[in-house]
Amino acid sequence: KTYIVIMAGGIGARFWPYSRRHKPKQFLDVLGEGRSLLQMTFDRFKEMASPDRFIVITYGKYLDQVKEQLPELDENQILCEPSRKNTATCIAYATYRIYSKDPDASLIITPADHLILEGEKFHQVMHKALRASQHGQRLVTIGIKPTRPETGYGYIQYVQEKNFDVLKVKTFTEKPDLELAKTFLKSGDFLWNSGIFIWKAESLISALKTYLPDTAEVFEDGLNSLNTSKEAEFIRNAYALVKNISIDFGVMEKSDQVYVIPADIGWSDLGSWQSLHDIRTKDPDGNVIDGNTILYDTKGSFIRLDNDKLVMVKGLENYLIVEENNVLLICPIDSEKEFRQFVADAKKKDSRYI
Numbered sequence: 001k002t003y004i005v006i007m008a009g010g011i012g013a014r015f016w017p018y019s020r021r022h023k024p025k026q027f028l029d030v031l032g033e034g035r036s037l038l039q040m041t042f043d044r045f046k047e048m049a050s051p052d053r054f055i056v057i058t059y060g061k062y063l064d065q066v067k068e069q070l071p072e073l074d075e076n077q078i079l080c081e082p083s084r085k086n087t088a089t090c091i092a093y094a095t096y097r098i099y100s101k102d103p104d105a106s107l108i109i110t111p112a113d114h115l116i117l118e119g120e121k122f123h124q125v126m127h128k129a130l131r132a133s134q135h136g137q138r139l140v141t142i143g144i145k146p147t148r149p150e151t152g153y154g155y156i157q158y159v160q161e162k163n164f165d166v167l168k169v170k171t172f173t174e175k176p177d178l179e180l181a182k183t184f185l186k187s188g189d190f191l192w193n194s195g196i197f198i199w200k201a202e203s204l205i206s207a208l209k210t211y212l213p214d215t216a217e218v219f220e221d222g223l224n225s226l227n228t229s230k231e232a233e234f235i236r237n238a239y240a241l242v243k244n245i246s247i248d249f250g251v252m253e254k255s256d257q258v259y260v261i262p263a264d265i266g267w268s269d270l271g272s273w274q275s276l277h278d279i280r281t282k283d284p285d286g287n288v289i290d291g292n293t294i295l296y297d298t299k300g301s302f303i304r305l306d307n308d309k310l311v312m313v314k315g316l317e318n319y320l321i322v323e324e325n326n327v328l329l330i331c332p333i334d335s336e337k338e339f340r341q342f343v344a345d346a347k348k349k350d351s352r353y354i
Protein backbone atom coordinates (compact mmCIF):
# COMPACT_ATOMS: atom_id res chain seq x y z
CA LYS A 1 0.00 0.00 0.00
CA THR A 2 1.19 3.49 -0.81
CA TYR A 3 0.94 6.37 1.62
CA ILE A 4 1.51 10.03 0.85
CA VAL A 5 3.29 11.98 3.56
CA ILE A 6 3.11 15.76 3.23
CA MET A 7 5.67 17.69 5.26
CA ALA A 8 4.09 20.99 6.17
CA GLY A 9 5.78 22.24 9.28
CA GLY A 10 8.30 24.74 7.94
CA ILE A 11 8.21 28.46 8.75
CA GLY A 12 8.76 29.82 5.25
CA ALA A 13 11.01 32.58 6.54
CA ARG A 14 12.23 33.49 3.06
CA PHE A 15 8.68 34.55 2.20
CA TRP A 16 8.38 36.95 5.09
CA PRO A 17 6.52 39.25 5.64
CA TYR A 18 3.84 37.58 3.52
CA SER A 19 4.57 34.26 5.25
CA ARG A 20 4.07 34.78 9.00
CA ARG A 21 4.71 32.60 11.98
CA HIS A 22 1.00 32.04 12.62
CA LYS A 23 0.35 31.39 8.93
CA PRO A 24 3.43 30.22 7.00
CA LYS A 25 3.63 29.94 3.26
CA GLN A 26 2.29 26.37 2.90
CA PHE A 27 -1.10 27.70 4.03
CA LEU A 28 -1.03 30.66 1.63
CA ASP A 29 -2.42 30.92 -1.86
CA VAL A 30 0.89 32.24 -3.22
CA LEU A 31 -0.15 31.93 -6.87
CA GLY A 32 -3.45 33.68 -6.32
CA GLU A 33 -5.34 30.77 -7.85
CA GLY A 34 -7.59 29.92 -4.92
CA ARG A 35 -5.65 26.96 -3.44
CA SER A 36 -2.85 27.10 -0.89
CA LEU A 37 0.45 25.31 -1.48
CA LEU A 38 -0.68 22.59 0.94
CA GLN A 39 -3.95 22.14 -0.93
CA MET A 40 -2.12 22.10 -4.27
CA THR A 41 0.15 19.37 -2.90
CA PHE A 42 -2.86 17.31 -1.81
CA ASP A 43 -4.53 17.82 -5.22
CA ARG A 44 -1.38 16.64 -7.00
CA PHE A 45 -1.53 13.22 -5.30
CA LYS A 46 -5.31 12.78 -5.18
CA GLU A 47 -5.26 10.60 -8.27
CA MET A 48 -2.62 8.31 -6.81
CA ALA A 49 -4.09 7.53 -3.39
CA SER A 50 -7.42 7.74 -1.64
CA PRO A 51 -7.77 10.45 1.03
CA ASP A 52 -7.34 7.97 3.89
CA ARG A 53 -3.77 7.22 2.69
CA PHE A 54 -2.53 10.75 3.32
CA ILE A 55 -0.57 11.87 6.34
CA VAL A 56 0.19 15.53 6.94
CA ILE A 57 2.91 16.21 9.44
CA THR A 58 3.11 19.70 10.85
CA TYR A 59 3.97 21.85 13.81
CA GLY A 60 1.24 21.43 16.45
CA LYS A 61 0.07 25.04 16.32
CA TYR A 62 -0.97 24.58 12.69
CA LEU A 63 -3.42 21.74 13.34
CA ASP A 64 -6.51 23.90 12.88
CA GLN A 65 -5.25 25.35 9.61
CA VAL A 66 -4.56 21.89 8.20
CA LYS A 67 -8.01 20.68 9.28
CA GLU A 68 -9.65 23.68 7.72
CA GLN A 69 -7.73 23.47 4.45
CA LEU A 70 -7.97 19.69 4.04
CA PRO A 71 -11.42 18.67 5.31
CA GLU A 72 -10.94 15.37 3.44
CA LEU A 73 -8.59 14.17 6.17
CA ASP A 74 -9.46 12.61 9.47
CA GLU A 75 -7.84 14.20 12.51
CA ASN A 76 -5.66 11.13 13.15
CA GLN A 77 -4.06 11.65 9.72
CA ILE A 78 -2.59 14.94 10.89
CA LEU A 79 0.55 14.43 12.96
CA CYS A 80 1.41 17.31 15.28
CA GLU A 81 5.00 17.95 16.25
CA PRO A 82 5.68 19.60 19.61
CA SER A 83 8.78 21.37 18.27
CA ARG A 84 10.64 21.75 15.00
CA LYS A 85 13.34 19.11 14.72
CA ASN A 86 13.75 19.27 10.95
CA THR A 87 12.90 16.79 8.22
CA ALA A 88 14.79 13.70 9.42
CA THR A 89 12.77 13.71 12.62
CA CYS A 90 9.50 14.53 10.92
CA ILE A 91 10.07 11.75 8.37
CA ALA A 92 11.07 9.30 11.12
CA TYR A 93 7.86 10.05 13.05
CA ALA A 94 5.59 9.68 10.01
CA THR A 95 7.39 6.53 8.85
CA TYR A 96 7.29 4.74 12.23
CA ARG A 97 3.65 5.79 12.67
CA ILE A 98 2.66 4.20 9.35
CA TYR A 99 4.98 1.22 9.82
CA SER A 100 3.52 0.34 13.22
CA LYS A 101 0.18 -0.32 11.51
CA ASP A 102 1.37 -1.50 8.11
CA PRO A 103 4.93 -2.91 8.01
CA ASP A 104 4.72 -3.39 4.23
CA ALA A 105 3.91 0.24 3.53
CA SER A 106 5.52 2.25 0.73
CA LEU A 107 5.80 5.98 1.19
CA ILE A 108 5.99 9.03 -0.99
CA ILE A 109 7.34 11.90 1.08
CA THR A 110 6.66 15.33 -0.33
CA PRO A 111 7.36 18.89 0.72
CA ALA A 112 4.42 21.29 0.69
CA ASP A 113 6.20 24.16 -1.01
CA HIS A 114 6.60 23.06 -4.60
CA LEU A 115 5.02 23.81 -7.89
CA ILE A 116 4.82 21.05 -10.51
CA LEU A 117 3.41 22.10 -13.84
CA GLU A 118 3.36 18.76 -15.66
CA GLY A 119 0.87 16.73 -13.65
CA GLU A 120 0.58 13.84 -16.07
CA LYS A 121 4.34 13.31 -16.36
CA PHE A 122 4.65 13.68 -12.61
CA HIS A 123 2.27 10.79 -12.01
CA GLN A 124 4.20 8.57 -14.41
CA VAL A 125 7.43 9.37 -12.61
CA MET A 126 5.87 8.61 -9.22
CA HIS A 127 4.69 5.21 -10.43
CA LYS A 128 8.14 4.46 -11.81
CA ALA A 129 9.72 5.53 -8.52
CA LEU A 130 7.37 3.32 -6.52
CA ARG A 131 8.30 0.34 -8.67
CA ALA A 132 12.01 1.12 -8.34
CA SER A 133 11.73 1.46 -4.56
CA GLN A 134 10.53 -2.14 -4.18
CA HIS A 135 14.01 -3.56 -4.97
CA GLY A 136 16.27 -4.06 -1.96
CA GLN A 137 16.34 -1.10 0.40
CA ARG A 138 16.46 1.66 -2.14
CA LEU A 139 15.92 5.27 -1.25
CA VAL A 140 14.62 6.89 -4.42
CA THR A 141 14.59 10.58 -5.15
CA ILE A 142 13.58 12.66 -8.16
CA GLY A 143 16.30 14.67 -9.88
CA ILE A 144 15.81 17.96 -11.67
CA LYS A 145 18.17 19.38 -14.30
CA PRO A 146 19.83 22.38 -12.66
CA THR A 147 19.67 25.78 -14.32
CA ARG A 148 21.67 28.00 -11.94
CA PRO A 149 24.24 27.53 -9.14
CA GLU A 150 21.53 27.57 -6.45
CA THR A 151 22.99 26.97 -2.99
CA GLY A 152 19.69 26.16 -1.29
CA TYR A 153 19.32 22.71 -2.85
CA GLY A 154 20.89 19.28 -2.70
CA TYR A 155 23.08 18.18 -5.64
CA ILE A 156 23.08 14.61 -6.87
CA GLN A 157 25.84 13.03 -8.91
CA TYR A 158 24.75 9.81 -10.54
CA VAL A 159 26.33 6.88 -12.34
CA GLN A 160 25.79 7.31 -16.08
CA GLU A 161 24.13 4.24 -17.52
CA LYS A 162 22.61 3.95 -20.96
CA ASN A 163 19.02 2.71 -21.22
CA PHE A 164 18.36 3.06 -17.52
CA ASP A 165 16.07 5.64 -16.06
CA VAL A 166 16.62 4.72 -12.42
CA LEU A 167 20.22 5.70 -11.74
CA LYS A 168 22.52 4.86 -8.88
CA VAL A 169 23.65 7.91 -6.97
CA LYS A 170 27.39 8.44 -6.59
CA THR A 171 27.36 11.50 -4.33
CA PHE A 172 24.73 13.62 -2.66
CA THR A 173 25.78 17.08 -1.51
CA GLU A 174 23.26 19.11 0.45
CA LYS A 175 23.41 22.91 0.11
CA PRO A 176 26.95 23.35 -1.26
CA ASP A 177 28.63 26.74 -1.17
CA LEU A 178 28.48 28.89 -4.30
CA GLU A 179 31.91 27.87 -5.53
CA LEU A 180 31.05 24.17 -5.38
CA ALA A 181 27.57 24.72 -6.84
CA LYS A 182 29.18 26.42 -9.84
CA THR A 183 31.57 23.50 -10.31
CA PHE A 184 28.66 21.03 -10.14
CA LEU A 185 26.65 23.01 -12.66
CA LYS A 186 29.57 23.23 -15.09
CA SER A 187 30.42 19.54 -14.91
CA GLY A 188 26.97 18.61 -16.20
CA ASP A 189 26.81 15.34 -14.17
CA PHE A 190 24.64 16.71 -11.41
CA LEU A 191 20.94 17.02 -10.74
CA TRP A 192 19.10 18.99 -8.10
CA ASN A 193 17.39 16.97 -5.44
CA SER A 194 13.68 17.72 -5.76
CA GLY A 195 13.07 16.85 -2.11
CA ILE A 196 10.44 14.24 -3.01
CA PHE A 197 11.42 10.82 -1.64
CA ILE A 198 10.03 7.38 -2.40
CA TRP A 199 10.82 4.28 -0.34
CA LYS A 200 9.44 1.35 1.59
CA ALA A 201 8.93 2.19 5.26
CA GLU A 202 11.33 -0.62 6.18
CA SER A 203 14.07 0.77 3.89
CA LEU A 204 14.00 4.13 5.61
CA ILE A 205 13.93 2.52 9.03
CA SER A 206 16.97 0.46 8.16
CA ALA A 207 18.75 3.62 6.94
CA LEU A 208 17.85 5.46 10.15
CA LYS A 209 19.25 2.61 12.22
CA THR A 210 22.55 2.91 10.35
CA TYR A 211 22.93 6.67 9.94
CA LEU A 212 20.82 8.21 12.70
CA PRO A 213 20.84 5.42 15.29
CA ASP A 214 19.87 7.70 18.19
CA THR A 215 16.74 8.87 16.37
CA ALA A 216 15.89 5.30 15.37
CA GLU A 217 16.30 4.08 18.93
CA VAL A 218 13.97 6.73 20.36
CA PHE A 219 11.21 5.75 17.92
CA GLU A 220 11.85 1.99 18.24
CA ASP A 221 11.36 2.32 21.99
CA GLY A 222 7.99 3.98 21.50
CA LEU A 223 6.71 1.84 18.65
CA ASN A 224 3.96 0.39 20.86
CA SER A 225 2.69 3.84 21.80
CA LEU A 226 2.12 4.94 18.22
CA ASN A 227 -1.51 4.77 17.08
CA THR A 228 -2.63 4.60 20.72
CA SER A 229 -3.80 7.14 23.29
CA LYS A 230 -0.18 7.31 24.52
CA GLU A 231 1.15 8.68 21.24
CA ALA A 232 1.07 12.40 22.07
CA GLU A 233 2.94 11.92 25.33
CA PHE A 234 5.52 9.65 23.75
CA ILE A 235 6.07 12.16 20.94
CA ARG A 236 6.56 15.02 23.40
CA ASN A 237 9.32 13.07 25.10
CA ALA A 238 10.80 11.78 21.87
CA TYR A 239 11.06 15.27 20.39
CA ALA A 240 12.89 16.49 23.46
CA LEU A 241 15.52 13.79 22.87
CA VAL A 242 16.13 13.68 19.13
CA LYS A 243 18.58 15.91 17.35
CA ASN A 244 17.60 18.56 14.84
CA ILE A 245 18.82 17.44 11.41
CA SER A 246 17.46 17.29 7.88
CA ILE A 247 16.96 14.02 6.02
CA ASP A 248 19.39 15.30 3.40
CA PHE A 249 22.31 15.74 5.81
CA GLY A 250 21.26 12.90 8.07
CA VAL A 251 20.59 10.12 5.56
CA MET A 252 20.76 11.05 1.87
CA GLU A 253 24.38 12.28 1.95
CA LYS A 254 25.50 9.10 3.72
CA SER A 255 23.54 6.18 2.34
CA ASP A 256 24.83 4.02 -0.52
CA GLN A 257 21.28 2.95 -1.36
CA VAL A 258 20.25 6.20 -3.00
CA TYR A 259 18.83 6.14 -6.54
CA VAL A 260 17.64 9.01 -8.67
CA ILE A 261 15.10 9.29 -11.46
CA PRO A 262 15.80 12.34 -13.63
CA ALA A 263 12.51 14.03 -14.45
CA ASP A 264 11.38 16.99 -16.48
CA ILE A 265 8.12 17.82 -14.74
CA GLY A 266 8.02 21.62 -14.64
CA TRP A 267 9.29 21.59 -11.06
CA SER A 268 10.04 24.64 -9.01
CA ASP A 269 10.63 25.13 -5.33
CA LEU A 270 8.58 28.12 -4.30
CA GLY A 271 11.16 28.80 -1.66
CA SER A 272 11.76 32.49 -2.08
CA TRP A 273 10.50 35.71 -3.63
CA GLN A 274 12.99 35.22 -6.46
CA SER A 275 11.58 31.79 -7.31
CA LEU A 276 8.01 33.10 -7.24
CA HIS A 277 9.11 35.99 -9.46
CA ASP A 278 10.61 33.49 -11.91
CA ILE A 279 7.32 31.68 -12.51
CA ARG A 280 4.79 34.52 -12.29
CA THR A 281 3.47 36.48 -15.28
CA LYS A 282 5.45 39.69 -15.72
CA ASP A 283 4.88 43.06 -17.34
CA PRO A 284 7.07 43.97 -20.37
CA ASP A 285 9.79 45.23 -18.01
CA GLY A 286 9.88 41.99 -16.06
CA ASN A 287 7.96 43.24 -13.03
CA VAL A 288 5.46 41.15 -11.07
CA ILE A 289 2.78 43.40 -9.67
CA ASP A 290 0.11 42.57 -7.10
CA GLY A 291 -1.41 45.92 -6.34
CA ASN A 292 -1.95 49.41 -7.56
CA THR A 293 1.23 50.88 -9.04
CA ILE A 294 2.66 53.51 -11.33
CA LEU A 295 6.20 52.60 -12.36
CA TYR A 296 8.91 54.55 -14.17
CA ASP A 297 12.23 53.01 -15.21
CA THR A 298 11.55 50.04 -13.00
CA LYS A 299 12.63 46.55 -14.03
CA GLY A 300 12.73 42.98 -12.77
CA SER A 301 10.99 43.86 -9.53
CA PHE A 302 8.24 42.31 -7.42
CA ILE A 303 5.71 44.61 -5.86
CA ARG A 304 3.05 43.18 -3.62
CA LEU A 305 0.58 44.94 -1.34
CA ASP A 306 -2.21 43.62 0.81
CA ASN A 307 -4.20 46.86 0.46
CA ASP A 308 -5.16 49.34 -2.26
CA LYS A 309 -2.48 51.92 -1.53
CA LEU A 310 -1.00 53.41 -4.70
CA VAL A 311 2.72 52.67 -5.01
CA MET A 312 4.76 54.96 -7.26
CA VAL A 313 8.32 53.91 -8.02
CA LYS A 314 11.07 55.35 -10.19
CA GLY A 315 14.43 53.86 -11.03
CA LEU A 316 14.38 50.52 -9.23
CA GLU A 317 15.89 47.37 -10.64
CA ASN A 318 15.49 43.83 -9.27
CA TYR A 319 13.85 44.95 -6.05
CA LEU A 320 11.21 43.51 -3.80
CA ILE A 321 8.59 45.73 -2.24
CA VAL A 322 6.12 43.86 -0.10
CA GLU A 323 3.64 45.21 2.37
CA GLU A 324 1.72 42.81 4.55
CA ASN A 325 -0.25 43.82 7.59
CA ASN A 326 2.16 45.73 9.86
CA VAL A 327 5.37 45.25 7.86
CA LEU A 328 6.73 46.92 4.73
CA LEU A 329 9.90 45.34 3.35
CA ILE A 330 12.04 46.82 0.60
CA CYS A 331 15.19 44.94 -0.43
CA PRO A 332 17.01 43.53 -3.48
CA ILE A 333 14.99 40.57 -4.72
CA ASP A 334 17.95 38.22 -4.42
CA SER A 335 18.38 38.81 -0.66
CA GLU A 336 17.38 35.22 0.07
CA LYS A 337 20.30 34.59 2.39
CA GLU A 338 19.42 37.54 4.60
CA PHE A 339 15.83 36.65 5.42
CA ARG A 340 16.56 34.75 8.59
CA GLN A 341 18.39 37.82 9.83
CA PHE A 342 15.55 40.12 8.73
CA VAL A 343 13.03 38.04 10.65
CA ALA A 344 15.29 37.80 13.72
CA ASP A 345 15.84 41.56 13.74
CA ALA A 346 12.14 42.29 13.28
CA LYS A 347 11.38 39.94 16.17
CA LYS A 348 13.79 41.85 18.43
CA LYS A 349 11.75 45.00 17.78
CA ASP A 350 8.47 43.26 18.51
CA SER A 351 7.16 39.74 18.02
CA ARG A 352 4.07 41.23 16.37
CA TYR A 353 6.19 41.72 13.27
CA ILE A 354 7.02 38.09 12.59
Ligand code: GDD
Binding pocket: 007, 008, 009, 010, 011, 026, 057, 058, 059, 081, 083, 084, 085, 086, 087, 090, 110, 111, 112, 113, 152, 153, 154, 155, 174, 175, 192, 193, 194, 195, 248, 269, 271
Ligand atom coordinates in the same frame (compact mmCIF):
# COMPACT_ATOMS: atom_id res chain seq x y z
N1 GDD B 1 6.59 18.78 9.73
C1 GDD B 1 7.74 19.40 9.48
N2 GDD B 1 8.64 19.56 10.50
N3 GDD B 1 7.97 19.85 8.25
C2 GDD B 1 9.14 20.47 8.02
C3 GDD B 1 10.11 20.68 9.03
C4 GDD B 1 9.83 20.19 10.34
O1 GDD B 1 10.60 20.33 11.30
N4 GDD B 1 11.16 21.34 8.49
C5 GDD B 1 10.85 21.52 7.19
N5 GDD B 1 9.62 21.02 6.91
C6 GDD B 1 8.92 20.97 5.62
C7 GDD B 1 8.83 22.31 4.92
O2 GDD B 1 7.56 22.92 5.20
C8 GDD B 1 8.94 21.90 3.46
O3 GDD B 1 7.66 21.58 2.94
C9 GDD B 1 9.77 20.62 3.48
O4 GDD B 1 9.68 20.13 4.81
C10 GDD B 1 11.25 20.81 3.08
O5 GDD B 1 11.87 21.67 4.00
P1 GDD B 1 12.67 22.96 3.54
O6 GDD B 1 13.14 23.65 4.77
O7 GDD B 1 11.86 23.74 2.56
O8 GDD B 1 13.93 22.29 2.82
P2 GDD B 1 14.86 22.99 1.74
O9 GDD B 1 14.03 23.59 0.65
O10 GDD B 1 15.80 23.89 2.45
O11 GDD B 1 15.70 21.75 1.15
C11 GDD B 1 15.08 20.55 0.70
O12 GDD B 1 14.36 20.74 -0.50
C12 GDD B 1 15.19 21.11 -1.66
C13 GDD B 1 14.28 21.24 -2.86
O13 GDD B 1 13.21 22.07 -2.60
C14 GDD B 1 16.20 19.51 0.52
O14 GDD B 1 15.60 18.25 0.35
C15 GDD B 1 17.09 19.85 -0.68
O15 GDD B 1 18.03 18.79 -0.92
C16 GDD B 1 16.23 20.02 -1.91
O16 GDD B 1 17.06 20.37 -3.04
Ligand code: MG
Binding pocket: 111, 113, 269, 271
Ligand atom coordinates in the same frame (compact mmCIF):
# COMPACT_ATOMS: atom_id res chain seq x y z
MG1 MG C 1 12.02 24.17 0.46
